[in-house]
Amino acid sequence: VSTQSTGEEKSLLLTKAFLSKDYFTVGAASAFSCCVSHPLDLVKVRFQLQGELRPVGTYPLKYRNIAQSIRDVVRDEGLRGLYKGVMPGFIYQFLMNTVRASVFDACNSWGLTSDFDEEPVLWRYAAVCALSGSAGAVVASPAYLAKIQTQSQASPKMAVGWQHSHPKSRWVIWNAFRGHRGKFKSGFQGGTSAVMRVSLASTVQLLSFTTIQHGFYSLGVQSALINSCLSGVVSSIPVVLISNPMDVICTRMYNQDLGAYYKSNRECFEKLYQREGWRGFYKGAFANYCRTVPHMICTLLLWDHFKRNSINLSLTLHPKSSEFHLNGFDESHKNIISKFELEFDDED
Numbered sequence: 001v002s003t004q005s006t007g008e009e010k011s012l013l014l015t016k017a018f019l020s021k022d023y024f025t026v027g028a029a030s031a032f033s034c035c036v037s038h039p040l041d042l043v044k045v046r047f048q049l050q051g052e053l054r055p056v057g058t059y060p061l062k063y064r065n066i067a068q069s070i071r072d073v074v075r076d077e078g079l080r081g082l083y084k085g086v087m088p089g090f091i092y093q094f095l096m097n098t099v100r101a102s103v104f105d106a107c108n109s110w111g112l113t114s115d116f117d118e119e120p121v122l123w124r125y126a127a128v129c130a131l132s133g134s135a136g137a138v139v140a141s142p143a144y145l146a147k148i149q150t151q152s153q154a155s156p157k158m159a160v161g162w163q164h165s166h167p168k169s170r171w172v173i174w175n176a177f178r179g180h181r182g183k184f185k186s187g188f189q190g191g192t193s194a195v196m197r198v199s200l201a202s203t204v205q206l207l208s209f210t211t212i213q214h215g216f217y218s219l220g221v222q223s224a225l226i227n228s229c230l231s232g233v234v235s236s237i238p239v240v241l242i243s244n245p246m247d248v249i250c251t252r253m254y255n256q257d258l259g260a261y262y263k264s265n266r267e268c269f270e271k272l273y274q275r276e277g278w279r280g281f282y283k284g285a286f287a288n289y290c291r292t293v294p295h296m297i298c299t300l301l302l303w304d305h306f307k308r309n310s311i312n313l314s315l316t317l318h319p320k321s322s323e324f325h326l327n328g329f330d331e332s333h334k335n336i337i338s339k340f341e342l343e344f345d346d347e348d
Contacts, residue, residue, distance in 0.1 A: 027098030047284030049161030085150035
């Protein structure tokens with residue numbers, strides 16, 4: 001019993017440390033990770049838009065696999081084509097993760113993640129992760145709109161989905177935040193789908209990450225950094241399997257011209273299933289996984305780097321916030337082990 005409790009509590013402590021206090025460092029680490037993951041994210045978006053509302057076999061496959069897609073994008077659009085939408089993507093990751101971390105920390109300070117004995121509770125963590133992820137998705141929605149619509153722009157030979165005529169990325173961001181064609185709500189046209197997507201992914205990620213991380217600790221992988229990276233690789237599988245259908249809906253809701261194809265998430269779901277079948281919900285799933293893994297690992301490595309070098313971007317808000325990095329986290333684990341060993345000895 002002590003081993004299970006120790007592993008679970010250690011995993012939850014890492015989540016708490018990652019999402020607590022230093023909001024801007026979390027946002028910056030995730031944003032800079034876009035430099036690595038963005039080309040795969042662009043390919044994922046185009047896979048999801050390919051053959052929109054058309055039965056399988058009735059349209060040419062412009063994007064067949066990741067390697068061919070990257071090669072053809074570079075051939076037709078140049079290397080810069082792989083980084084279309086990277087600036088709004090950078091803003092989205094920074095806003096979404098900064099807000100998510102700040103909301104999580106507020107809920108944690110109010111005692112919503114623990115019981116009356118101040119012990120961490122897994123289902124409370126999952127609920128708070130869903131809530132904080134939803135808040136981040138709402139705030140960052142205009143940036144996500146700009147990212148998706150810029151990524152979908154392609155040469156006529158490689159075009160898929162609705163093609164928007166945005167001249168420059170900065171104007172896409174500006175139009176998204178102020179509202180397209182004078183309609184403020186257009187910047188949030190896929191907001192509800194984004195809330196469902198991020199809250200679902202956040203909950204599944206926490207549950208799977210915590211369980212798998214506990215398993216690696218039981219197998220003797222005690223380095224928090226290595227354990228977290230391995231857990232990220234494995235836990236991304238259930239995250240993609242469960243959240244990819246909402247990811248496809250989210251991409252299509254954001255990319256369409258306001259109300260052109262779908263008036264609601266339900267209509268998008270019904271049309272997608274009727275015309276493309278269940279396989280339509282898993283378009284771009286492998287590219288999604290290949291994008292999620294390096295993004296998660298880079299975020300953890302950058303966050304650890306910032307903490308090792310005492311880089312706290314939130315010092316103006318929390319001048320007395322404690323320094324914490326993944327190696328220091330191992331010391332916390334030793335304290336938890338000692339606690340449970342004492343309890344076990346008392347029972348004997």
